[in-house]
Amino acid sequence: MLAKSDSTNEKEMATTLKSTPAPSAESSAEPVLAEVEYVLSENLKDLSDVDTQLETLLERLDSKDWLVVLEALTNVRQLAIFHAELMQPILGGVVQLVTKSVKNPRSALCKTAIMACADIFKSYHEHLLDILDPLLLQLLLKASQDKRFVCEEAERTLEVMTLWIPPQPMLQKLQPYVKHNNPKIRAKASVCVYNSATRLGVEDIDQIGLESLLKIAAAQLNDRLPEARDASRKLLLYLHVIYCRNSPEITISNFPESEVPTSKQDHWEQYCFKSLPAATAQAVLRVTCVDS
Template identity: 45%
Template sequence: MALRSLENAMPAVQERPRKIAKTAAAKPDVPPAGIDENLAPAAISAEASVEYVASADLQPLDDPEKKLQTLLEDLRSNDWLKLCDALNNVRRLVLHHSSLMTPILEKVMIATAKSMKNPRSAVCKTTLMASTDIFSSLGHTLHLDFAQKDGSFDQLLLQLLLKASQDKKFVCEEAEKALREMASCLPPVPLMKKLQSYIKHSNLRVRAKAAIAMACCVAKMEMEVMVEHGLEGILVMATELLNDRLPEARESARAMVREVHRAFLESKDGKDGDEEQPSESSQAWQDFCFSNLRPALAPSVAKIPLQ
């Protein structure tokens, strides 16, 4: 019997046609409607477009009266570039035309405190620079109204302490600079009274920044002013900060204790006429600490000036 051919024995397997990948036709680059492809692209607005000018480089305004007419309106602008320009005009006015700014200074400070809440870093930094210039030029004229708990200065002070407590380094540094200028230029006793509520703030960083500013105030005070204000109150206030969680607050507290010690010894010498022996002065200081502080705290506080 003849064998069948193998080719006839196995059924032929038909190959499935391969799919050919469809390639999309390349679209020609067509510029969007209304844009001329022959023109260079417009510059992108960015934070870097704002120039941070040092106070010494700010020039007087050509027509300050005219700028003053629209200043408050410009400070309320939603255009952040326009707002930065208005803040720089505030700086020029307080530095070179301070007499014109005095009548509207309170309103400007309220607008400045509001601008400090702006999420744009450029606006925030320019606002902080404006605050520094306000303190340096007009700090001695500021009236710290204690009856008004939410006045223009109170709003500005809170925002400065909050910004100085931020994680953004350049914002924090600029806010600290403004706080130093504030402590340097404002009367120390009224400012210290304003700061007292913040050394008990729930935010430990705010407490530390307030303590640093308060230590600057105490360091500025003459012996007579400290005695009139009350050495006991300053000592108690400093003692409350000695156990704070942040080292900045603790070091500021120790600095205040040293200043109280200095004023205490000077006042003793002035009253007695004759200079006391070191042992007598040391004993008088310890007695002062024990008479105003809890017995558990007095010994360690009395030793701080000797460290």
């Protein structure tokens, strides 16, 4: 099976297949050879028979024939882009079966399913929150694996997720994964936390609590993987800027009169020591005082 990055024959589907069946019944168990082309969302064309494709979609997504599933995943992408409202009533079943394909060890199927996830995120936003958890875990796992072209696709899709799903509920979904036992999952989740947090408005930060975000960022500062540490540092710098703007909408604890800071940086130092253990606060200040 050969994966090709350029689109030489754009048809109705996102994935063009050329299969060579086994020559006889005796050899029918042998794998089917196929060329798979991955088409970008903007190059996809609308379906010609929407009703028929939609009616059979769940059945085809659950087929034992991977070529049938591959075509169905392309139809998911087309429906999400051109007919999102028509697929919404079966969205839960679609996401469940797309998640199943993301888990599939066949790389072409897995990558196409991940591409379908990106189109689903762009179309359904907050409507995915109640059904997101199993898919989120699989995307974090795929972004953590060694197979580069699947890993990179999963990373792109996670970025799309943080752009299109509202940041406040997205951060709540991500919090368990920044504490995950797998350091690679922690690292990918930390990147997602940073991407989502930087989309928060002042009112959102006030609702979540700047202190809560500070603790999430600080917890990854000494993580095993550089990717997690880098995301933590970037988030700390972002929170430092937000704090130093001293917006009235952000609730900041009052200090005793004898401890009133003489500068914004002093104020930040005292805030860190009040919010974090001393050693963690020192680590945060080393990042925000030196790099800011």
